[in-house]
Amino acid sequence: MTGKAHNGGLEALGEEALDLYARALHQGHVPAPAAAEAPHLLHLGLLHPASNDPGRLEPVAPQIALHRLLRASADRVAEERLRQERLVEALEPLLRAGAPAGSTAPLVTPHSGKEHIGRVIDEAMSEATELLSVQPYDSYINFDPAHHEPAIRRDQALLDRGGRIRALYQHTLRHAPALTARYERLTGDVEARTLDEITERLVVVDREVAFVPASPDRSSALEVRHPALVEFLATIFDRLWRLATPMYPRAVRRPTLNGVTPRQRAIAALLVEGHTDTVIADRLGMNVRTAREHIAKLAATLGSGSRAQLGYLIGKSGILDRDG
Numbered sequence: 001m002t003g004k005a006h007n008g009g010l011e012a013l014g015e016e017a018l019d020l021y022a023r024a025l026h027q028g029h030v031p032a033p034a035a036a037e038a039p040h041l042l043h044l045g046l047l048h049p050a051s052n053d054p055g056r057l058e059p060v061a062p063q064i065a066l067h068r069l070l071r072a073s074a075d076r077v078a079e080e081r082l083r084q085e086r087l088v089e090a091l092e093p094l095l096r097a098g099a100p101a102g103s104t105a106p107l108v109t110p111h112s113g114k115e116h117i118g119r120v121i122d123e124a125m126s127e128a129t130e131l132l133s134v135q136p137y138d139s140y141i142n143f144d145p146a147h148h149e150p151a152i153r154r155d156q157a158l159l160d161r162g163g164r165i166r167a168l169y170q171h172t173l174r175h176a177p178a179l180t181a182r183y184e185r186l187t188g189d190v191e192a193r194t195l196d197e198i199t200e201r202l203v204v205v206d207r208e209v210a211f212v213p214a215s216p217d218r219s220s221a222l223e224v225r226h227p228a229l230v231e232f233l234a235t236i237f238d239r240l241w242r243l244a245t246p247m248y249p250r251a252v253r254r255p256t257l258n259g260v261t262p263r264q265r266a267i268a269a270l271l272v273e274g275h276t277d278t279v280i281a282d283r284l285g286m287n288v289r290t291a292r293e294h295i296a297k298l299a300a301t302l303g304s305g306s307r308a309q310l311g312y313l314i315g316k317s318g319i320l321d322r323d324g
Contacts, residue, residue: 159188
């Protein structure tokens with residue numbers, strides 16, 4: 001099985017495929033034609049042809065399948081990290097060619113380990129007067145005040161130097177008590193705004209150094225000091241910031257149009273693009289159940305009786321043509 005098959009299958013594996021797999025586990029097999037309904041089960045190795053009857057598909061035990069898939073996922077992550085390291089090694093000499101005269105610091109530096117990355121960011125902020133950050137939704141789900149106390153002190157020290165902090169989050173965190181409590185402890189020029197969708201984690205310090213993830217689990221990162229790249233990332237932040245809705249210190253309520261909430265409009269935009277419930281939930285920073293509840297409410301508001309009809313009604317309603 002190829003990594004591509006694994007990855008594509010995992011993204012497309014839906015409820016119907018899981019139901020078929022559960023039926024195979026319960027019955028011991030399913031007819032081979034059933035694979036046409038869920039080809040990803042074969043790609044992922046969850047089903048395989050019976051040795052004594054090619055007309056039947058037999059299931060692989062869940063614990064064995066899970067072990068194989070996790071191992072394949074770990075292999076892909078390791079391959080990606082190696083690829084990133086090779087890219088840095090290959091491009092760093094070229095990046096140096098564009099460095100300011102007299103510059104000796106590496107223009108792109110890889111770092112591994114979340115604690116180490118945190119220390120590097122702390123060092124970069126030790127004398128900083130501006131912090132721009134994009135924080136994906138899971139950053140504060142399990143907010144532990146004691147764990148984040150050093151970051152709060154670090155941010156307050158920046159503000160005490162007359163600096164400013166700007167942070168972007170997803171709309172799903174607008175009413176997170178722990179996040180609000182964190183900002184209420186800070187005194188100075190600090191603002192937070194939200195968008196339905198944001199980029200991966202980004203930290204820009206004094207528009208001189210930026211930090212971006214170098215692995216899906218953020219256990220590795222790249223420290224970027226190339227002026228052109230840092231300026232590019234800061235410009236992206238500035239443009240997202242202008243599009244975002246204020247959250248702190250003064251929250252602005254986004255309007256509901258024709259009975260459709262801003263959250264539902266964001267979901268509608270992804271629905272018409274053909275995304276699954278799981279992808280929609282991930283991109284908007286919510287769990288799948290919440291996403292489906294919003295989809296059901298949107299369908300009820302527009303009078304839709306099916307998923308296909310819902311897409312048609314979204315387009316016909318014009319709700320995505322409005323600025324909200």
